[in-house]
Amino acid sequence: MSAAALAVLLPVLAAIGLGFAGTPLRGAYANLIVCAVVFLLTIGVFFSPGTGVVQADPLGMIFGLLGGFIALTTAISNIDFVRGEVENMSPGRWRVYHAMCQLMLGATLLGLYADNIGLLWGAVETATIAATLGVSLPRTASALEAAWKYFVLGGVGIALALFGTAVTYLAAQPALGPGLAGMSFAALSAHAGQLDGRLMTLAFVFLLFGYGTKAALVPLHGWLPDAYAEGPAPLTATLSGLLLNVALIAILRFRHLMQANVASGGDAMLPGPFLLTLGLASLLLTAFSLWGRRDSRRFFGFSSIEHSGIAAFAFGIGGGAAIFAGLLHMLLHTLIKSALFQALTRAAALRGGAAPGNFGFSHLRGLAATNRPLAWLLGACIFALTGLPPSGLFSSEFLIISQTIQRQPLLSLPLGLGLVVCAIAIIRLIGPLLFNPAPRRGMLPVKAGAGIGAAGVHLLVVLVLAFAMPPALVRMLSSIAGGLQ
Amino acid sequence: MIQAYPLAHALAAVLLLCAFALLSQRRLSAMITLYQSEALVLSAAAFWQGYAQGSDDLVLTGIITLSIKGVLLPMALRRIVHRFNLIRAVETVMPVGLSMILGVLLIGIAVKVVLPSTASAVTLTREDLAIALSVVLLGLLVMTTRRNALSQVIGFLSTENGLVLAAIGMPGMPFVAELSVALLVLAALLVVGVFVFQLREHSETLDLSGIEEIERRGR
Numbered sequence: 103m104s105a106a107a108l109a110v111l112l113p114v115l116a117a118i119g120l121g122f123a124g125t126p127l128r129g130a131y132a133n134l135i136v137c138a139v140v141f142l143l144t145i146g147v148f149f150s151p152g153t154g155v156v157q158a159d160p161l162g163m164i165f166g167l168l169g170g171f172i173a174l175t176t177a178i179s180n181i182d183f184v185r186g187e188v189e190n191m192s193p194g195r196w197r198v199y200h201a202m203c204q205l206m207l208g209a210t211l212l213g214l215y216a217d218n219i220g221l222l223w224g225a226v227e228t229a230t231i232a233a234t235l236g237v238s239l240p241r242t243a244s245a246l247e248a249a250w251k252y253f254v255l256g257g258v259g260i261a262l263a264l265f266g267t268a269v270t271y272l273a274a275q276p277a278l279g280p281g282l283a284g285m286s287f288a289a290l291s292a293h294a295g296q297l298d299g300r301l302m303t304l305a306f307v308f309l310l311f312g313y314g315t316k317a318a319l320v321p322l323h324g325w326l327p328d329a330y331a332e333g334p335a336p337l338t339a340t341l342s343g344l345l346l347n348v349a350l351i352a353i354l355r356f357r358h359l360m361q362a363n364v365a366s367g368g369d370a371m372l373p374g375p376f377l378l379t380l381g382l383a384s385l386l387l388t389a390f391s392l393w394g395r396r397d398s399r400r401f402f403g404f405s406s407i408e409h410s411g412i413a414a415f416a417f418g419i420g421g422g423a424a425i426f427a428g429l430l431h432m433l434l435h436t437l438i439k440s441a442l443f444q445a446l447t448r449a450a451a452l453r454g455g456a457a458p459g460n461f462g463f464s465h466l467r468g469l470a471a472t473n474r475p476l477a478w479l480l481g482a483c484i485f486a487l488t489g490l491p492p493s494g495l496f497s498s499e500f501l502i503i504s505q506t507i508q509r510q511p512l513l514s515l516p517l518g519l520g521l522v523v524c525a526i527a528i529i530r531l532i533g534p535l536l537f538n539p540a541p542r543r544g545m546l547p548v549k550a551g552a553g554i555g556a557a558g559v560h561l562l563v564v565l566v567l568a569f570a571m572p573p574a575l576v577r578m579l580s581s582i583a584g585g586l587q
Numbered sequence: 588m589i590q591a592y593p594l595a596h597a598l599a600a601v602l603l604l605c606a607f608a609l610l611s612q613r614r615l616s617a618m619i620t621l622y623q624s625e626a627l628v629l630s631a632a633a634f635w636q637g638y639a640q641g642s643d644d645l646v647l648t649g650i651i652t653l654s655i656k657g658v659l660l661p662m663a664l665r666r667i668v669h670r671f672n673l674i675r676a677v678e679t680v681m682p683v684g685l686s687m688i689l690g691v692l693l694i695g696i697a698v699k700v701v702l703p704s705t706a707s708a709v710t711l712t713r714e715d716l717a718i719a720l721s722v723v724l725l726g727l728l729v730m731t732t733r734r735n736a737l738s739q740v741i742g743f744l745s746t747e748n749g750l751v752l753a754a755i756g757m758p759g760m761p762f763v764a765e766l767s768v769a770l771l772v773l774a775a776l777l778v779v780g781v782f783v784f785q786l787r788e789h790s791e792t793l794d795l796s797g798i799e800e801i802e803r804r805g806r
Contacts, residue, residue, distance in 0.1 A: 220762040224769050231776060246784070253780060254739065257773055258727065261746050264766065265723055268753045271760050272712060280759025300704035 104152030106215045109143035109166065112136065113208030121201035126193055129200040130177075130184040136204060137170075137177035140211075144170030147215070155282070157217040161429075161582045164575075165351060166214045168433060169344045171563075172440045173207045175556035179444040180336045182553040186451040187334075195239055199334060205232040206341045213348035219267050219285045222352055226263070226316055226345070230256040233342045237333035240458060248328035255315060255325045263312025266305045270356070273301035287355055294362035299369030302360055309356050310376055316349035319414055320384040323407045330403035332458050335447040339399060340440045346410050347432050353377070354417050354425070358586045361420065377418030378513065384411025385520035392527035398446060398461045401531075402439065405487060408524050409435040409495075415517065416502045419509055426583035427501035434494040434564050435487075441560035442483035444553075449476055452548045463531065468540030476550040477536045479557055484532050486564060488525040494568030595639070595756070598632040599718040602752060603694070606722045606745050609729055610690045613677050618741050619664045625748050626656035636755045645755055647764045652751065655771055660744070663778055667737065671785045678734040686732045690725055697721040715756035722749030736784055740777050747774055 103111075116136040120129055144166045151158040158166060180203070184196070191199070206229055213225035234256065238249035267285075274284040277296035283289045290297065315322040330339045357377065363370040388408035395401040409431065416428030449469055450460045460466075469477035489495040499521060506514040567575075605625040612618050630653035637645030668674065679686065701717040726746030730739045747770050754763045 218762075220766055224762075224766065227769050227773060231773065234776075243787070246787070250736075250780060250784065253777060254730075254743070257743055257777065258730070258746070260773065261723070261743070261750055261770075264750050264770070265720070265753055268750070268757055268760065269716070271757055272716070275758065282761050285761060298704075304700060304704050 105143050105146035105150040106152035106158045107156045109140055109147060110156060110208050110212045110215060112140055113204040117201040117204035120204060121197050124197065126184050126188050126196035129196055130181045133180060133200045133203055134177040137173045140207065141170040141174040155218040155221055156215050158215040160578055161351060162214040165347055166211055168436060169210050172344060176336050176340045178556045179553045182551055183336055183447055183456060187456055190457060199239055199337060202232045202236045203337050203341060210344045210348055217286050217288055219270060223264055223267050226348060227260050229345050230260060233338060236337040237329045239334055245332040248332040252325040252329045259312045259315025259322065262308045266308030266312055269301055269305035273298040273305055290359055294359050295366030295368055297363050297368060299363050302363055303371045306356055306360050306373060310353060313349040313352045314380060317346050317353060317410050318407045319380040319410060320387045326407060327400045327403035331397050331399040335443055335456060339443040343436055343439055346406065347436060350410065350413050350432060354586060357417055374418045374420050377414050381411045381415030381418055382516055384408065386516060389520045389523035392524060396462050398463050398466060402442060406439060419505050420587060421509060422584045422587045424502060424505040425586055426579055427498050427505060429579060429583060431498035434498055434568060437560045437564050438483060438486045441557035444557040445476060445480040445483055448550055448554050449480055452550060463535060465541060467534050467538040470536045471540050472547050473550050476554055479554060481532050481536050482561055484528060486561060488528045489521060490525060494564040497568045594635055596714055598628055598635060599715050599752060602628045603718050603721055606725045607690055609745055610686055610725060611683050615668050615673050615677060615737060618738060619661050622741050622744055623657060623661040625745060626652060629748050629752060630657055632752060633755050640758065644764045648755060648767050651768060660778060667782055667785060673737065677738045680732045680734060686728060690728055693724040693728060694721040697724055712756045716753060719749045719753035722752060737781050740781050743777060744774055
């Protein structure tokens with residue numbers, strides 16, 4: 103069995119085990135061990151990508167490795183989280199929580215490694231269910247409401263995506279005939295010119311709205327801030343951030359089918375304008391929504407929508423360089439955002455528990471007084487999110503803007519405006535959060551523990567990726583971007 | 588294969604009729620009955636396609652549809668209605684007549700979009716796909732025009748029937764049974780979700796802490 107298939111199967115099997123046995127703390131350690139093995143397996147995928155329906159291509163490998171890495175660091179910080187919160191949920195619910203963490207990981211990896219549009223759909227659907235159950239775990243009225251919203255919106259999105267999947271298969275019939283080939287990305291991409299272009303357009307609209315719901319592109323984003331704010335943070339904010347990538351990559355691949363069809367004289371419509379519209383809408387809506395948020399997780403949820411939109415915009419611009427930039431942007435943003443949520447969760451835990459109510463900015467402010475290292479780390483994460491140099495996101499955003507000026511000069515104005523407004527909205531938080539007086543007098547300094555080191559490692563990786571990317575990775579990403587343009 | 592058209596189209600048309608009637612129906616028990624008949628027709632269509640295409644996968648889909656969607660889910664829905672005494676007519680966002688006009692428009696759009704773009708496709712699937720898309724859109728319309736959670740779920744279930752109808756009409760599509768099971772899991776969880784919600788709404792010890800929490804924190 104290939105490493106890719108093992109990396110998908112192991113978390114799913116572990117989910118069953120974790121769901122039925124173990125105390126919360128033991129579950130957290132078992133979760134860590136499984137994540138460590140899965141991380142090694144995601145490295146192994148580079149050497150053993152598998153065959154048949156689970157067959158990782160270079161794009162899947164890179165993002166799979168990212169997923170494995172983030173799952174590992176999340177599992178490390180998860181131990182502190184479980185220690186602090188163990189009283190707040192029954193052992194049974196903790197079991198469900200750890201099982202859903204693993205199921206989420208397995209589904210994410212399947213979504214990245216599958217060379218089959220049906221399997222991709224199944225993976226996204228499973229991840230949706232896992233995330234919804236995760237959000238509903240605190241059982242407060244607001245958590246249930248967020249879970250319901252997620253479920254209904256996610257369910258409709260998933261339904262649309264399945265319709266698109268079936269129509270894609272139908273569009274492939276003239277070229278590939280019945281059977282598995284009509285659902286394989288590799289085969290579809292090789293015969294993109296012979297696909298039925300008009301059917302592909304119909305399929306693409308459904309797929310874009312379906313997977314766009316999962317990627318939280320405006321106007322399909324409604325579930326995300328609530329889901330991030332109400333569920334247990336490591337599962338619903340950090341791990342489900344990986345799902346945004348799966349959805350965006352799915353959109354990127356289908357976009358490529360359309361583009362290749364047009365390029366070889368097919369009847370498909372150009373996919374660019376669709377993506378540009380949704381991407382810009384996401385960016386501009388967040389530029390307004392980021393102001394006046396009082397809950398930090400909701401705030402950073404909106405910022406995820408922004409970055410999802412930027413990546414979609416880059417894909418819409420098209421061409422090798424823009425797609426390279428979009429993929430780089432996704433890699434960097436995922437690393438930064440997961441580090442940020444790990445640090446944020448720790449900060450809330452030190453301020454009296456990481457329950458959903460404790461993430462208000464007013465509750466967290468003045469961090470430097472109580473824990474200096476954590477405060478600087480969190481400050482660095484938030485600064486990195488703005489995209490100002492020396493943040494890694496600067497390099498990808500710079501590339502995207504320069505490509506926009508080359509290819510669609512008029513669109514660079516709203517893009518630049520959105521980026522600047524978002525950056526200001528984010529950067530104005532750092533001062534109060536770190537240096538304002540703490541909400542209550544006499545808060546004593548507390549130790550954050552070694553667990554937050556993982557978030558620091560994330561930021562280091564971001565710096566390396568943005569400013570000193572290994573040449574092998576550059577070649578790999580460029581050839582992926584060139585193949586998908 | 589030629590003989591397969593009339594019956595396949597007839598079954599799909601009955602399904603569409605049920606989906607359309609769902610739009611006009613405001614009583615939950617009647618909506619459930621309509622959903623049940625949709626599921627029965629769908630399973631018949633799956634059996635027929637399985638026979639016509641000679642595919643065991645589709646027969647399996649038919650069996651799953653018949654047993655779970657035709658029998659178990661409606662039973663569960665009826666129990667929810669009975670237990671929480673939801674016999675009143677459901678509040679709608681717009682007058683029923685208006686939503687029916689919208690429904691007709693949606694069917695028109697579906698036909699207008701699908702038929703021209705499938706001119707070259709295998710003909711068995713052409714009309715089937717147009718009807719399936721209509722059912723999907725009608726289900727979504729039901730979801731948007733109802734205020735009550737249970738009737739929204741029934742709308743989603745109807746949408747899901749349209750999807751399965753689309754999938755079984757595709758010649759030789761792999762994984763149809765697996766995909767329909769995956770959809771069913773989603774649908775079953777939605778029904779459980781409605782149950783949990785109703786339970787919370789009706790229990791004496793309604794936990795309002797979450798709402799206060801939101802008020803305190805602000806959005």
